[in-house]
Amino acid sequence: xxxxxxxxxxxxxxxxxxxxxxxxxxxxxxxxxxxxxxxxxxxxxxxxxxxxxxxxxxxxxxxxxxxxxxxxxxxxxxxxxxxxxxxxxxxxxxxxxxxxxxxxxxxxxxxxxxxxxxxxxxxxxxxxxxxxxxxxxxxxxxxxxxxxxxxxxxxxxxxxxxxxxxxxxxxxxxxxxxxxxxxxxxxxxxxxxxxxxxxxxxxxxxxxxxxxxxxxxxxxxxxxxxxxxxxxxxxxxxxxxxxxxxxxxxxxxxxxxxxxxxxxxxxxxxxxxxxxxxxxxxxxxxx
Numbered sequence: 001x002x003x004x005x006x007x008x009x010x011x012x013x014x015x016x017x018x019x020x021x022x023x024x025x026x027x028x029x030x031x032x033x034x035x036x037x038x039x040x041x042x043x044x045x046x047x048x049x050x051x052x053x054x055x056x057x058x059x060x061x062x063x064x065x066x067x068x069x070x071x072x073x074x075x076x077x078x079x080x081x082x083x084x085x086x087x088x089x090x091x092x093x094x095x096x097x098x099x100x101x102x103x104x105x106x107x108x109x110x111x112x113x114x115x116x117x118x119x120x121x122x123x124x125x126x127x128x129x130x131x132x133x134x135x136x137x138x139x140x141x142x143x144x145x146x147x148x149x150x151x152x153x154x155x156x157x158x159x160x161x162x163x164x165x166x167x168x169x170x171x172x173x174x175x176x177x178x179x180x181x182x183x184x185x186x187x188x189x190x191x192x193x194x195x196x197x198x199x200x201x202x203x204x205x206x207x208x209x210x211x212x213x214x215x216x217x218x219x220x221x222x223x224x225x226x227x228x229x230x231x232x233x234x235x236x237x238x239x240x241x242x243x244x245x246x247x248x249x250x251x252x253x254x255x256x257x258x259x260x261x262x263x264x265x266x267x268x269x270x271x272x273x274x275x276x277x278x279x280x281x282x283x284x285x286x287x
Contacts, residue, residue, distance in 0.1 A: 004067045006229055007201075008037070008081035011074070014066060022065075029054050029062045033078075041078040045071050079246065080201065109247070116245035117254040124255045128240065136238040137263065139220045140170075141270050143194035147186070147214075149175040150197070151204035156253060157224070158198055161260050168268030177206050186210045194220045198256070199232050200244070211235050224256060 005011035015030050022030060032052035033040050040048060049056040063074040104112070140146050146165060150158030158174060165172040175185045189195060195214040199207040208231050214221050215235040223236035226243065233239040242259055245252045 008077045011077045025058055026062050029058055037078050037081060112247045116247050117252050120245040120255045121258060132238055132240055136222045136240060137266055139194050139222055140267055144192045145171040147173050147175055147189050147193060147195045149207050149210055151206050154198040154200060157256050157260050164264035170267055182206045182210055186213055189214055189219055196222045197232055198224045200226045203231050
């Protein structure tokens with residue numbers, strides 16, 4: 001069985017390859033999907049079926065033929081394409097309105113974002129491997145200093161971690177790439193330190209470079225990312241995968257910040273426990 005496509009480019013290549021072997025109706029579906037990727041990203045199955053001139057079950061059957069469990073799973077790749085190609089928020093808003101014909105109110109958007117983020121938060125503990133989490137904490141606890149990096153959308157996560165780790169007395173440094181100096185800042189990472197890197201698709205090149213540079217030095221790398229196929233996962237000693245909520249192509253950070261806060265407090269608990277053990281009076285000598 002062919003590997004399930006992980007991004008829009010892979011999906012497009014697979015559809016193109018399988019196109020000659022598809023039935024006439026599925027070929028009609030394939031042409032519509034590839035010709036109207038923006039509409040596919042946001043519209044409902046019923047509306048897309050009407051536009052494509054096929055039945056809703058045909059769209060679902062098409063997604064199944066590519067290995068997807070349902071149409072919504074395939075639709076996520078169309079949405080990811082829009083996020084990657086339209087980084088400007090104004091362009092994304094215009095694309096959503098053009099595709100859906102909607103002009104949502106502020107209150108409606110608040111409810112949609114709150115519901116989506118609530119769902120991801122509820123799933124976060126079950127999706128996080130406790131062994132991986134403890135391994136990540138072991139590496140960070142044992143490091144003389146933790147270097148933190150997250151560019152663009154994930155910068156608030158790295159910045160928050162610097163704030164939180166400072167408050168639990170864990171020595172840390174933020175690689176902020178000010179002046180394009182990310183590689184120079186990364187040279188300060190010592191052999192007994194650790195790097196905690198945060199990056200989501202489309203994966204900031206600066207973060208990837210620093211993670212690879214750190215790995216090559218033999219220094220532990222902990223990654224917080226959105227897939228085990230992420231370029232960060234390939235170089236990290238420990239990878240924590242976080243799935244974020246997405247509403248109309250806008251992805252949140254709620255789950256990632258929750259994980260980051262939990263990790264910072266867990267390190268504080270560990271350090272406090274170690275301090276208690278170190279300050280406890282010696283047991284009286286026997287005899």
